[in-house]
Amino acid sequence: MKLLQRVCFFLLFTAAAAGTVFAGFKEKMYNADVLDIEGKYTAEKNFLEDLEKSTKKNKQVAEIYWRLSRTYLQFGEVSKRADKPRDQILALFERGIKYADMAIAKDSENALAYFWKAANEGRWGQVKGILESLEKANQAKDLLYTAISYDPMYPGGYYVLGQLYDQVPGWPIGYGNLNFAVSMARRAVAVNEINLKDGSYPYKYYDMYIELAKYLWKRNWDKGRRLREQVGMKKAYREKSSTLEKYCYYEGVVTLKPESDRQEAMQIMNQCMAELKKMPSLFPFQEKALKKAEKLLAQWH
Numbered sequence: 001m002k003l004l005q006r007v008c009f010f011l012l013f014t015a016a017a018a019g020t021v022f023a024g025f026k027e028k029m030y031n032a033d034v035l036d037i038e039g040k041y042t043a044e045k046n047f048l049e050d051l052e053k054s055t056k057k058n059k060q061v062a063e064i065y066w067r068l069s070r071t072y073l074q075f076g077e078v079s080k081r082a083d084k085p086r087d088q089i090l091a092l093f094e095r096g097i098k099y100a101d102m103a104i105a106k107d108s109e110n111a112l113a114y115f116w117k118a119a120n121e122g123r124w125g126q127v128k129g130i131l132e133s134l135e136k137a138n139q140a141k142d143l144l145y146t147a148i149s150y151d152p153m154y155p156g157g158y159y160v161l162g163q164l165y166d167q168v169p170g171w172p173i174g175y176g177n178l179n180f181a182v183s184m185a186r187r188a189v190a191v192n193e194i195n196l197k198d199g200s201y202p203y204k205y206y207d208m209y210i211e212l213a214k215y216l217w218k219r220n221w222d223k224g225r226r227l228r229e230q231v232g233m234k235k236a237y238r239e240k241s242s243t244l245e246k247y248c249y250y251e252g253v254v255t256l257k258p259e260s261d262r263q264e265a266m267q268i269m270n271q272c273m274a275e276l277k278k279m280p281s282l283f284p285f286q287e288k289a290l291k292k293a294e295k296l297l298a299q300w301h
Helices: 002-038 041-053 058-081 086-106 111-128 134-150 155-167 178-198 206-219 223-239 243-253 261-278 284-300
Strands: none
Touching: 002 041, 002 058, 041 058, 058 086, 058 111, 086 111, 111 134, 111 155, 134 155, 134 243, 155 178, 155 206, 178 206, 178 223, 178 243, 206 261, 206 284, 223 243, 261 284
């Protein structure tokens, strides 16, 4: 797989740059991450569990635990797509939450520990029913803001916040806000593009772009309203004292083309589809993104 070769080259280059320290534990983390990219989740779980038995340093154990949290989220997603019993799916996400808590206990400044706890809680809420899990939705939002405060250049935090703002009911029941979802998705895409450009990330995470397109299609503003509303968003962005609060109005400081929401949504989707279909082979997360894009486009037409 050409993409896997690029991922491996990127990680091996990072290992060489980090020197002999990387050759041990971090190389093992690289092996776990490759298993995750390939969708070999059971092998990843077994590898991490074996490694945990011989690892003593707290920060290293935290790295193992947040990856196990990620693995159980993947197990939950696979079970969900296979229409497994609801209790079985919920138990997998709950296991993911537990591992994230264990990671935070070992390293309270590990951004990805907070992120994967929030991601598992968000997925748990989707399965349980958002009205039954508003407390977890609130917790997930707080966790994501914490993750972003520790690592503002990790796009996943903005991406999952966008999903929460889209799916949680609005006032007075919850904090849902479609405009905030659009802004968070734009921020996720912007950070992903920065990371791709500077070489921090070896691949493009297409689902972030697809989610942005989905929110734009749902919002359905015409060209005139987009430009009018952006004025207020820009003002709110400048007035907020907290950087994290500013991101709820991030759309106010981006360059918008003179087009409607749905025109932009179609352009994003067509570009994602074209790029994915050009790839000689796809990893599981890319296959999932392609199927999602195809399903949304079919609905839109």
